[in-house]
Amino acid sequence: MNAAMLRLVALRLVLGLLTLLIVSALVFTATELLPGDVAEALLGQSATPTAVAGLRAALHLDQPAWWRYLLWLGGLLGGDPGISLVNRLPVAAQIGNRLPNSLKLASITACVTVPLALTLGITTAMWRGSRYDRIVGMGIIGIVSVPEFLIASLAVLVFAVKLRWLPALAFRSGPQDFWTMLRLLAMPVGTLALVGIGQMSRMTRAALVTVLESSYVEMARLKGAGPIRIVLVHALPNALGPIVNAVALSTSFLLGGVIIVETIFNYPGLAKLMVDAVSTRDLPLVQACAMLFCAAYLALVLIADVVAILANPRLRQR
Amino acid sequence: MRTDRFASFGTGRREVMQLLGAAAGLAFAGPARAQAPKRGGSIRAAGYSSSTADTVDPAKQTLSTDYVRCNMFYNTLTALDANLAPQPELAETIENERAMVWTLKLRKGVTFHDGKPLTAADVVYSLARHNDPKVGSIAKPLAAQMTEIVATAPDTVKITLASPNADFPVVLGTFHFHILKEGTTDFTTAIGTGPYKCKEFTPGVRTIGVRNENYWKPGKPYLDQIEFFGIPDETARVNALLAGDIQLAGGVTPRSTRLIKAQPGLSVFETPAGVYTDLITRLDAPVTGNLDFALAMKYLQDREQMRDAIWQGFAVIGNDHPITPSNRFYNKDIPQRGFDPDKAKFHFQKSGIGSTAVPIVVSPAAAGSAEMAVMLQEAGSKFGLNLEIRRVPADGYWANYWLKSAVGYGNINPRPSVDILLSLFFKSDAPWNESAWKDPKFDQLLLAARGETDFAKRKQMYGDMQLMIRDSSGIGIPLFNSYLDGHVSKLKGMSPIPVGGMMGFNFAENVWLEA
Numbered sequence: 001m002n003a004a005m006l007r008l009v010a011l012r013l014v015l016g017l018l019t020l021l022i023v024s025a026l027v028f029t030a031t032e033l034l035p036g037d038v039a040e041a042l043l044g045q046s047a048t049p050t051a052v053a054g055l056r057a058a059l060h061l062d063q064p065a066w067w068r069y070l071l072w073l074g075g076l077l078g079g080d081p082g083i084s085l086v087n088r089l090p091v092a093a094q095i096g097n098r099l100p101n102s103l104k105l106a107s108i109t110a111c112v113t114v115p116l117a118l119t120l121g122i123t124t125a126m127w128r129g130s131r132y133d134r135i136v137g138m139g140i141i142g143i144v145s146v147p148e149f150l151i152a153s154l155a156v157l158v159f160a161v162k163l164r165w166l167p168a169l170a171f172r173s174g175p176q177d178f179w180t181m182l183r184l185l186a187m188p189v190g191t192l193a194l195v196g197i198g199q200m201s202r203m204t205r206a207a208l209v210t211v212l213e214s215s216y217v218e219m220a221r222l223k224g225a226g227p228i229r230i231v232l233v234h235a236l237p238n239a240l241g242p243i244v245n246a247v248a249l250s251t252s253f254l255l256g257g258v259i260i261v262e263t264i265f266n267y268p269g270l271a272k273l274m275v276d277a278v279s280t281r282d283l284p285l286v287q288a289c290a291m292l293f294c295a296a297y298l299a300l301v302l303i304a305d306v307v308a309i310l311a312n313p314r315l316r317q318r
Numbered sequence: 319m320r321t322d323r324f325a326s327f328g329t330g331r332r333e334v335m336q337l338l339g340a341a342a343g344l345a346f347a348g349p350a351r352a353q354a355p356k357r358g359g360s361i362r363a364a365g366y367s368s369s370t371a372d373t374v375d376p377a378k379q380t381l382s383t384d385y386v387r388c389n390m391f392y393n394t395l396t397a398l399d400a401n402l403a404p405q406p407e408l409a410e411t412i413e414n415e416r417a418m419v420w421t422l423k424l425r426k427g428v429t430f431h432d433g434k435p436l437t438a439a440d441v442v443y444s445l446a447r448h449n450d451p452k453v454g455s456i457a458k459p460l461a462a463q464m465t466e467i468v469a470t471a472p473d474t475v476k477i478t479l480a481s482p483n484a485d486f487p488v489v490l491g492t493f494h495f496h497i498l499k500e501g502t503t504d505f506t507t508a509i510g511t512g513p514y515k516c517k518e519f520t521p522g523v524r525t526i527g528v529r530n531e532n533y534w535k536p537g538k539p540y541l542d543q544i545e546f547f548g549i550p551d552e553t554a555r556v557n558a559l560l561a562g563d564i565q566l567a568g569g570v571t572p573r574s575t576r577l578i579k580a581q582p583g584l585s586v587f588e589t590p591a592g593v594y595t596d597l598i599t600r601l602d603a604p605v606t607g608n609l610d611f612a613l614a615m616k617y618l619q620d621r622e623q624m625r626d627a628i629w630q631g632f633a634v635i636g637n638d639h640p641i642t643p644s645n646r647f648y649n650k651d652i653p654q655r656g657f658d659p660d661k662a663k664f665h666f667q668k669s670g671i672g673s674t675a676v677p678i679v680v681s682p683a684a685a686g687s688a689e690m691a692v693m694l695q696e697a698g699s700k701f702g703l704n705l706e707i708r709r710v711p712a713d714g715y716w717a718n719y720w721l722k723s724a725v726g727y728g729n730i731n732p733r734p735s736v737d738i739l740l741s742l743f744f745k746s747d748a749p750w751n752e753s754a755w756k757d758p759k760f761d762q763l764l765l766a767a768r769g770e771t772d773f774a775k776r777k778q779m780y781g782d783m784q785l786m787i788r789d790s791s792g793i794g795i796p797l798f799n800s801y802l803d804g805h806v807s808k809l810k811g812m813s814p815i816p817v818g819g820m821m822g823f824n825f826a827e828n829v830w831l832e833a
Binding site for chain 1: 369522523549550551553554555557558560561562563713714716717718
């Protein structure tokens with residue numbers, strides 16, 4: 001089992017690297033296809049032909065695209081993601097500034113979301129069809145249907161502007177105690193959790209319900225196992241695959257897909273960095289962010305698969 | 319109107335002008351205030367951009383937030399007032415010979431934040447560095463006219479120009495010419511003569527300034543501390559103000575002003591300024607490139623409606639030339655062009671375009687252009703003008719559409735002097751000559767006005783040029799938009815300086831908190 005597992009992980013890692021390579025080529029091509037380049041974006045109104053040509057030469061943009069791609073790839077393989085074309089600062093340093101913020105937001109949100117979502121998903125599956133199931137189900141679908149910018153804006157209006165319980169901005173630099181941090185992050189985490197809980201709990205419920213209807217669960221029930229033992233020991237291990245995958249998807253979204261929350265709460269995270277980089281055509285930064293998001297996504301999905309295999313008796317025995 | 323202390327000279331060969339020596343008298347020359355400024359307190363203020371490119375190097379300032387930051391820590395030799403006339407700052411007097419050789423006498427008793435007194439050597443260093451290619455100064459084109467900068471005495475600097483420029487004191491008042499300590503090359507912190515000392519500067523995060531107890535303007539600054547940072551999203555910025563997280567929000571939209579005014583304890587600060595979104599009819603384009611079509615378009619602009627509907631009233635009506643009514647060179651004798659569908663129809667028919675569809679390019683990059691074009695389309699359809707609105711993204715607009723579309727919109731920020739503005743956008747060979755308008759007489763007048771030190775004569779020349787632009791170029795300027803900021807009503811001392819919002823980016827030394 002161990003050897004098979006290792007082989008799987010090794011294969012997935014190789015495939016992951018290949019995926020990263022393809023993604024980098026795709027992102028590079030897509031950024032090249034965007035109208036205008038970093039020189040024009042930087043100069044804005046002052047983009048006279050001579051100024052643009054001068055800046056392009058200074059930034060080595062006058063070299064052919066494939067050559068620039070290879071240069072970048074070579075740098076990355078050597079551990080250097082390059083220098084921002086816009087402010088001439090190392091890309092690694094810029095990402096290093098934002099990554100802790102994004103990780104903090106993502107991990108706190110995950111800590112809030114995952115237990116809540118699993119509890120809701122498991123309990124609604126256990127008492128499926130009950131009034132509790134219907135109320136929770138409707139509530140979750142209602143919340144998932146509301147776009148997050150609306151939730152975030154409403155939260156700011158109510159809790160910051162009207163009630164003044166929480167600050168409207170989620171970021172304050174300098175040292176701060178735990179309570180201040182909690183107050184600052186309450187609204188962004190709440191907004192993201194609402195979106196995440198909906199998806200995860202519905203997936204959990206759906207996966208569990210399928211298993212709970214199966215004949216071996218009926219067998220367990222006939223043997224006299226209690227409802228909690230049936231769900232946790234008999235059903236959950238077999239339903240874990242889709243559940244951990246849903247958790248992995250939601251978590252990877254938290255790392256790079258939270259641009260709306262970052263914008264509304266003025267939180268300096270990675271998503272905003274990448275959007276800024278795209279709008280200024282800052283290719284090294286765009287590439288680095290894309291690689292990071294892609295790698296995080298692949299890693300999370302890999303972990304989810306490994307967890308699913310380890311948890312599932314049938315897969316484990318193969 | 320305040321008289322112009324730099325440009326109204328006698329007629330002698332060597333003209334000497336004594337500026338009002340008393341700094342105190344000038345420092346308080348603003349609008350009359352009922353209350354005396356109060357010392358103490360601190361504020362948090364947010365501008366509208368924030369990036370790792372934030373700087374305290376005067377030569378590298380590019381964004382409004384850089385101007386605000388540098389104005390906290392540095393001074394210029396002159397400063398522009400409410401009519402964009404230069405007033406003395408670190409230079410106490412300025413004399414000139416035929417606008418070519420300028421002699422600056424520095425104010426006494428000014429010290430840098432580290433205690434070193436200000437000397438002529440600091441000024442020479444601060445000005446000369448812009449001409450060093452290694453510095454990479456944004457102001458190099460402006461600085462290039464200074465061919466010689468020398469200290470003739472410990473408190474006197476002599477500057478020789480390549481050609482006469484009566485606006486030189488205005489140039490010295492632009493923020494890039496902030497005065498540094500001689501030899502400064504490290505810009506991780508800021509040591510200047512300004513109202514606040516730099517306590518913290520973290521690019522992309524925040525700037526903290528604490529009161530400079532030895533500031534040379536008596537009584538100023540009033541606040542103990544200012545924390546300044548950027549909130550790029552306008553909604554977030556306004557929300558932060560509404561929630562009480564910040565006391566000053568720079569740059570709010572006309573739409574947000576209602577929210578701000580509705581909340582007790584908050585106010586909107588309006589700065590009528592020279593920023594405009596202009597209708598461009600390129601005169602070198604096929605079909606539409608004729609003056610009659612351009613005039614038809616200009617007469618079609620319903621300026622009052624544009625001001626009230628698009629800008630919620632926060633705009634000043636323009637007269638199809640780029641000089642604002644508050645400018646000291648504004649020609650108030652030119653009749654105001656109004657909404658006149660009959661004249662528009664007359665010129666349109668004379669242009670012979672008929673029912674051919676005319677594409678007009680609009681973009682969010684030129685604020686309000688889409689809304690203005692819709693109004694033109696509506697008004698023009700009544701007599702057969704077939705305008706076809708082409709909406710294009712802001713992304714890449716200046717490179718791909720501006721100066722290339724036959725009919726479209728531009729967006730021009732205020733420039734420190736009339737000469738700079740006209741040279742950049744209306745001179746026949748200017749790269750940004752938006753409507754491809756060529757008039758040798760205009761170019762001659764422009765050159766003559768640049769070297770003219772007699773204010774009345776100069777005003778006459780600029781007045782004639784305003785009329786030429788209004789009647790023969792392809793540019794229509796319906797409105798000048800105001801800069802709008804939101805602040806807590808307790809923050810006092812704000813008065814408009816049309817260089818930009820937040821009191822011409824220089825609120826820091828002028829504001830105080832009411833108890």
